[in-house]
Structure formats: structure tokens, C-alpha cells
Amino acid sequence: MTESSADDTLTIQRVHAGEKDAFATLVRKYEVRVRGYCMTTLRDAALGEDAAQEIFLKAYQGLKAFHGDSAFSSWLYRITVNHCRDVLRKASRRKSESWDAMLEREGETAEARLTGSADASERFEHAETLRRVLAELPESHREILLLRESQGLNYEELASILGCSLDAVKSRLKRARQEILSRSRHFLLQEDV
Amino acid sequence: MDHKTIQDKLFLLADGELPENERQAIVSHLDDCGECAGLILQWRKVQETLGPASLPEPSEVFVFTVLDRLEPRRRPEPILNPRRLAAWLLPRLSLGLTALLISLMLIRPQVVIATESLLLARSPEGDSWEFSPESPDVGLLFGQPRDTP
Known part of the structure; x- marks a missing residue:
């Protein structure tokens, strides 16, 4: 303990x-x-x-x-x-408005949130957009990402909370990370340019 | 380790969950592989957004609000609650009934003499009784001598 x-x-x-x-x-x-x-x-x-x-x-x-x-x-x-x-x-x-619907409605604006220069307000919008991507993830992916990245829990704690094995935690966490990167890669890559 | 194996382990590297030998192998691979290095860089950006910095500030208002809500609010009691009414009424009824029974047992029964019996007993004619339209002689009825003219 x-x-x-x-x-x-x-x-x-x-x-x-x-x-x-x-x-x-x-x-x-x-x-x-x-x-x-x-x-x-x-x-x-x-x-x-x-x-x-x-x-x-x-x-x-x-x-x-x-x-x-x-x-x-x-x-x-x-x-x-x-x-x-x-x-x-x-x-x-x-x-609820889907991610695709938001992209369609806001067009380049949403993309610009993730790729613009990094002043305070834009960083805030960047975070908002990324949270939106997070919200669109499947429930199990969103939960494990938040518990790990935002709450800073370790694998054992995640296993205890989510009621699964350590291997399942690693596997689910990996898929969740790949999913959020895949959905936001377009913006994140442009930011690197 | 080949490129695919290393890519599978990149997140473990980010979590610090790799043994030292594997960590060094992957770090040296990142120097030469733009794809893996880019992936790590993108992941770091996501981590920055989702990380502990995104948590709200501590709030005493929140703490007090929760504490205030711990005490369940008292619901107004219904005006006619059958259970409460029975709980109030039954002991009183029982007490009243007991008092009544005790008083009935203590009170001595009194002989009640009917007026007719009294009148017949004092009447010189014994138990014969005739209807007369005249007014009765009150003195006779109560044992006084009849007035003689």
C-alpha cells in the first residue's frame, strides 16, 4: 500500500x-x-x-x-x-455534431486551429480541436487516454480501474494512441512543415 | 529490431516502460528514421494537450458545495401520515380504554328504585291501582293522615 x-x-x-x-x-x-x-x-x-x-x-x-x-x-x-x-x-x-460535420462546416478554420502559429489563443484553440478529436474516439479509447495522459495513472492502476489485465491495458492504450494520432495526423503533420 | 517492431514499441518508449537495452536501440533508430521520429514528435504534441496541465485549478467552492450536499435535505412531512397518526392515536386510545375499565370496576353499583315501586309500596290499597280523573291526595301518598272534614 x-x-x-x-x-x-x-x-x-x-x-x-x-x-x-x-x-x-x-x-x-x-x-x-x-x-x-x-x-x-x-x-x-x-x-x-x-x-x-x-x-x-x-x-x-x-x-x-x-x-x-x-x-x-x-x-x-x-x-x-x-x-x-x-x-x-x-x-x-x-x-451531436460529428467531427466530419465540423470539418465540413468550418472548412479550413478547424485545420488552421491545429496548424497556425502558436500564440496563446491559437494554442487554446489547438487544444480545443484536439479535445474534440478525443471526444469523437470510441468510449474505451477515450477513457484510457484520459486516465493515462491527463490523470497520469500507471498501467496497474488502469488495469484496476478498467477491470482488465495489464496486457489488455497496453494493447488498448496502443490502439487508442494510434487512433487519435491517425485522426489528427493531418493537422499535426502540417504543423511540422 | 526492425522498423515495424520499433514502431510497435514507440509508445512504450514514451511511457518509459522499456528495458534499457531496447530503449537505447530505439533511440538510435530515431536518429536515422524520420517516420518514427515524426510519430514521437506528434505524440508529444498530443500529450502536451491532454496532459496534467489541462486539469482545472483547485476549487474550495467546489469542496464546500460537495460538503453542503452531504446532508440530505429534510423532506416536508405529509400532513396526513397514516403511520404517524396511528402511532399517535393508538397509545392514547389504549390509555383511555384502560382508564374506563378501571373506573367501571371501582364504582359500586347503586340500587335504582323505580318511582312506581315506591308509590305502590306506600299505597294503602296495596298493589291495586286504579285510574282516577281526580287529583291524587298527596298526603295519603306520602303516609300523612287523611284530612277529615
Whole structure:
């Protein structure tokens, strides 16, 4: 058990003992990562904030059922990933603009976002476009990319959260990276020119 | 390692998951292979965008909002809740019934004498009773001597 995980266990014991304020320690520790995951996955800051709140409420309500079989962070990430899946599935009823449709509508503008000079605003737009590419990826690819690249989780943590083997993690991660590079290669290559 | 094998392992290199000998072999390959070097460069750009720098700033407002929501809000109680009504009413009914039974047991029964029985007992004619249109002699009824003219 890592030091961080041991700290979490002690904090959870305090929450179990009735110290509700101890839960604030856990919220402070993980809120940036949970909000970050939600905001990027849902592509909406307000939706992301709401989802993150719901995730911490679910975690608090389910804390009695948490017996420390895995790290608290892995358990919380599982709630996060599942909650965002649910939100996206509910939202999928609404027709969302596809990547191809955006290219068709914006023409060269979208491409220019990824290839223009790198001042602050353009870098921001560059990031937005790349996040859009990310959002268009299959769910399993998007999840593993975010957890690895944005959250900085290692292979073992990814396996625990996603419920698969280490080999499956490596394989899925590789396919996800190839997919996002393939979809954005056109822009990224032009930027190199 | 050939070009295809190295390309398969480029992401492991980016993750720092390769043993030292393989890492060196791939790094030296990158010096000569523009395709693999380009792939690594593109991946680094994607990583920069998706990386931890993209995370939001810590927010105390968020923490307090979550803590505020931990306490479930009290729902207003229904005006007529059958369960609550029964819980309130049953003990009171039981108490009242018990008090009634106890008082019935304690109170001595009193003899009730009918007015007719009293009048017949005091009547000189015994139990004969005739209807008369005249007014009764009240003194006779109550045992006083009849007034003689």
C-alpha cells in the first residue's frame, strides 16, 4: 500500500467513525482530477462540475461499502468513469455534431486551429480541436487516454480501474494512441512543415 | 529490431516502460528514421494537450458545495401520515380504554328504585291501582293522615 493510499484509508476510517468533515480531505485531494476528467469527457465545464459533485456524493454514500480491497483512488476513478459513461449515454439522445460535420462546416478554420502559429489563443484553440478529436474516439479509447495522459495513472492502476489485465491495458492504450494520432495526423503533420 | 517492431514499441518508449537495452536501440533508430521520429514528435504534441496541465485549478467552492450536499435535505412531512397518526392515536386510545375499565370496576353499583315501586309500596290499597280523573291526595301518598272534614 502506498503512503497516499494509507492516508486515504485513515481518512476513510475517520469518516466511518462519524467525522463528516474528514471527507473534505478526500474531496480536496481528488477534486481537481475528478473535475478534470469530467470536464474533458463531457466537454462542458458546467456539466463537468455537476458530474464531479454527483461523483463525490456517490462516493460518500457508498463509502460504507468500501472495504479497501483496492486503493480509494481506483475506486473513485471507477465511479467517475461509470458516471461519465452514464451522462454521455443519456446525452447521446441529443444529436451531436460529428467531427466530419465540423470539418465540413468550418472548412479550413478547424485545420488552421491545429496548424497556425502558436500564440496563446491559437494554442487554446489547438487544444480545443484536439479535445474534440478525443471526444469523437470510441468510449474505451477515450477513457484510457484520459486516465493515462491527463490523470497520469500507471498501467496497474488502469488495469484496476478498467477491470482488465495489464496486457489488455497496453494493447488498448496502443490502439487508442494510434487512433487519435491517425485522426489528427493531418493537422499535426502540417504543423511540422 | 526492425522498423515495424520499433514502431510497435514507440509508445512504450514514451511511457518509459522499456528495458534499457531496447530503449537505447530505439533511440538510435530515431536518429536515422524520420517516420518514427515524426510519430514521437506528434505524440508529444498530443500529450502536451491532454496532459496534467489541462486539469482545472483547485476549487474550495467546489469542496464546500460537495460538503453542503452531504446532508440530505429534510423532506416536508405529509400532513396526513397514516403511520404517524396511528402511532399517535393508538397509545392514547389504549390509555383511555384502560382508564374506563378501571373506573367501571371501582364504582359500586347503586340500587335504582323505580318511582312506581315506591308509590305502590306506600299505597294503602296495596298493589291495586286504579285510574282516577281526580287529583291524587298527596298526603295519603306520602303516609300523612287523611284530612277529615
